[in-house]
Amino acid sequence: MPATARDGVKLWYDSDPGTRPVLFLHGFASDSEQTWERTGWLRAVADRGHVVTDLRGHGQSERATTGYSPDELARDVLAVLDAAEVPAVDVVTYSMGGVVGWALARLAPARVRALALGGIGGTPVQRESMLRVQQALSGGEDLVPCIEGMAGHRLSGRPPARTLFAAGDDDEVAADARSFATSLNVPYVSLGRRNHFNAVSGRAFKTSALEFFDG
Numbered sequence: 694m695p696a697t698a699r700d701g702v703k704l705w706y707d708s709d710p711g712t713r714p715v716l717f718l719h720g721f722a723s724d725s726e727q728t729w730e731r732t733g734w735l736r737a738v739a740d741r742g743h744v745v746t747d748l749r750g751h752g753q754s755e756r757a758t759t760g761y762s763p764d765e766l767a768r769d770v771l772a773v774l775d776a777a778e779v780p781a782v783d784v785v786t787y788s789m790g791g792v793v794g795w796a797l798a799r800l801a802p803a804r805v806r807a808l809a810l811g812g813i814g815g816t817p818v819q820r821e822s823m824l825r826v827q828q829a830l831s832g833g834e835d836l837v838p839c840i841e842g843m844a845g846h847r848l849s850g851r852p853p854a855r856t857l858f859a860a861g862d863d864d865e866v867a868a869d870a871r872s873f874a875t876s877l878n879v880p881y882v883s884l885g886r887r888n889h890f891n892a893v894s895g896r897a898f899k900t901s902a903l904e905f906f907d908g
Contacts, residue, residue, distance in 0.1 A: 696746075696776035698769045700760055704746055705753035708777035711742015715906070716779075718770065718797075720788030720812065721843070722826045722836055724752025728787055732894035737903065744782060746773045748793065748839075756835045761842025767796035774804060781806055783906040784854075787893045788812040788866065792846055798853035807855040809902035812864060812889055813848070815873035820844035822866065852877055857905040859898050861887030880905065 695703045707725070708714070715738045719728035725745040729735055735743055747754040748766055760769070770793065774782065783806050786794040791813035798805040823840045827833040859882040860870035866889045874881035882901040884892045892898065 694776075696773045698749065698760065698772050700757070702749050702757045702760060702769070703755040704749060704769055704773055706744060706746035706773045706777060708744045708779065709742045710744075710777065710779050711738075711740070713906075714738075714742035714744055714779050714782050716744045716770070716774070716782035716784045716794075718746075718784065718786040718790030718794050719748065719751070720790050721823055721839065722751070722830060722833070723787075726752065728893055734785065734899065737899045741903075744774065744777050744779055746770065748790075750835060750839045758838050759842075761839045763792045763796035763843065763846050764800065765842070766793045767800050770797050771801055771804070780804065783807050783809070785809045785902055786811065786813070788889065789818060789843060792818060792843065792848060795848050795853060799850075802853060805854045807857070807906050808852070809857045809859065809898075809905055810848075811859045811884075811898055811902075812861075812867050812870075812892055814858070814860065814867045814870035815848055815876070816866075816869055817845050817847040818843045848873075852879055855905075857882065857902060859884055859892075859901060861885065861889065861892035861895070863888040864892055865889065
């Protein structure tokens with residue numbers, strides 16, 4: 694079903710509000726089906742409820758040419774939460790989605806109970822890495838506005854909500870996740886010998902995130 698962003702862009706989302714819904718935010722060049730459904734995350738939160746959305750320019754959401762800064766993407770997510778009539782969520786993110794989730798919690802702290810950030814540390818979003826992914830994709834030109842809007846942004850300031858970091862030991866994108874979590878005095882979970890592409894599906898990420906939310 695679609696939600697409508699402030700600039701009229703149509704945003705795909707699906708929701709099952711449940712008793713304590715979890716919002717999921719995917720990373721660059723991915724979507725909700727690949728990141729959350731195929732990896733078993735939606736099954737893992739079946740007793741809680743969920744909200745999933747494809748960020749603008751991704752998956753089933755509209756290919757817009759503007760609106761890709763962290764704050765603008767976070768406002769898109771707020772539009773989705775409003776459309777789904779979900780007042781507050783725990784949030785699981787992966788990779789670039791972590792920057793969006795962080796911005797969401799800063800913009801609307803009453804809507805975010807806690808953050809579980811996977812596959813991200815304190816390093817700014819790398820334009821070169823995003824360009825390599827874009828070039829490897831058929832039709833990846835649609836992602837150029839997202840690269841321009843997100844490149845150089847990072848998680849800054851103090852955590853805007855209760856926060857957990859998780860990353861694979863072989864994840865070069867999030868190589869500093871452990872040290873960054875330590876600098877913020879928040880918990881970190883190792884996902885073992887997993888890399889940036891397969892850590893999101895790990896049982897350890899699911900278990901640690903849901904236990905953290907309940908803690």
